Amino acid sequence: MSAKSPDNIPDIVIGRLPLYLRALTRLQQEGKDVTSSHELGKRLDISSAQIRKDLSHFGGFGKQGTGYQIEFLIEKLQQVLQVNTEWSVAVVGAGNLGNAIAHYRGFHYRGFRIACVFDADPNKIGKSIGDFTVQSQETMAEQIKEQNIKIAMLAVPAEYAQEVADKLIEAGVRAILNYAPINIIVPDNVQIQYIDPVTHLQHMTYYLSQD
C-alpha cells in the first residue's frame, strides 16, 4: 500500500504491468507480432485508454495508428519490471502449498527461479519435493545471505508468518509473497504482497445472488 515508485509512477499502474506482460507473451505465443491497446484491453477487461495512459509513463512504446510491436514492448516491460534477469526465490513452508509452488513450472520463463525450500518440521527436512531437498529453517538465514536471495514466498501457517518474515528480512530478503492468511508488518524498504484465495472468493460472493 505504501510502496514508493522510484519514478513516482502510481503503484496501481505498476501492478497492471505484469498483466500486460502476461497478455503480450500469450499473443506472441499465438504467433502475433503487433497488437493494439484495443486488443490488449479486450483480453484484459481494461479500457484501451487506461492501457495507453499506463504505458505512456514509460515513454512512447507504440506509434499512433500502427499499434505496439509485441516483442519490443515485452522487452521494455521486462526491463521496467526488472525481470529481464532471473531472480532466485526462497520458499518457506513445505506443506501442500509449498509442494505445489516447488513443482510449478511457470516461474522460470517469467523471471524467477526457486533456489531453495525450507521447513521447520523435522519430518519434512531432508525429504524431496520436486527438484529440491527440504532444508532446515535453522540454516535459512545463512543460505539466504550466501546466495544473496532477495525474494521469498511464505507458505507457513499464519501463526508463524510474522516470525519467519522477520528472519527472512534480517537475512536480506527485500520482497515477500505471503500465502499465510494474515497481514504482516515489514519495514518500508521491504515489499510485501499477499495471496489468499478466500479474500478473492469473499469479494465475489458480495455480487452473487443466493437463489
Add this chain to the structure above:
Amino acid sequence: MSAKSPDNIPDIVIGRLPLYLRALTRLQQEGKDVTSSHELGKRLDISSAQIRKDLSHFGGFGKQGTGYQIEFLIEKLQQVLQVNTEWSVAVVGAGNLGNAIAHYRGFHYRGFRIACVFDADPNKIGKSIGDFTVQSQETMAEQIKEQNIKIAMLAVPAEYAQEVADKLIEAGVRAILNYAPINIIVPDNVQIQYIDPVTHLQHMTYYLSQD
C-alpha cells in the same frame, strides 16, 4: 474490473472488506472485544480514514470515541459479503495446485466448502486427494447443476482455462477464481478473479535494487 455493486459501492471498497474481516477475526482470536480504525489500519497498512470511509458505506458500525465492537462488525461484514452461510465450491484440476487447494483447511470457517474436485486426466480420475475422489470432467456439468454450485476454482493449464470456464458457466457457475496464468472472458453476470504468483513477484521486483 467491470463488477457492478448492487448498492453502487465502488468495487475497490468491496475488495477491502475481506481484509477487514480477516483482521477482525484475528483480533477476536487474540481475545479482543473492541478495536479502532487506527488499530485495524496499523495491522493492514491502510489509513484509518480509509477504513472509516469504507465502513461508512454500510452504515455506522462504530461510535465516535468507543471504537468497533469486533463481534458485531464481523457479523455485519459476513452479512454484507454473504459469507454468513456456506458456499459449495467446485475445484477443477487435480494437479499439485488442485491437491493443495483440496487439502487446505482455511475455507471452512470463512464461508466456503470444497464440494467436489474434477480432472480430465484418466490417470487422476478415481484417485483420492484429501477427502475427495477426483471425478471426471465429463460429469462436471451435471454435478454442478445437481448440487447448485455457483463458485469454482480453476487450477487447470492455461490452454484449457477458457474452455473449462465456458463449461462451468453454462452449468450455472457465477464466480470463478482462476489460478491459470491467463485472462479469460466471462459474461457480465459472472464474477472472475485471478491468482497468479508471478504477477505479484513482478510487481515487487520493480521496486528492488539489484545490488
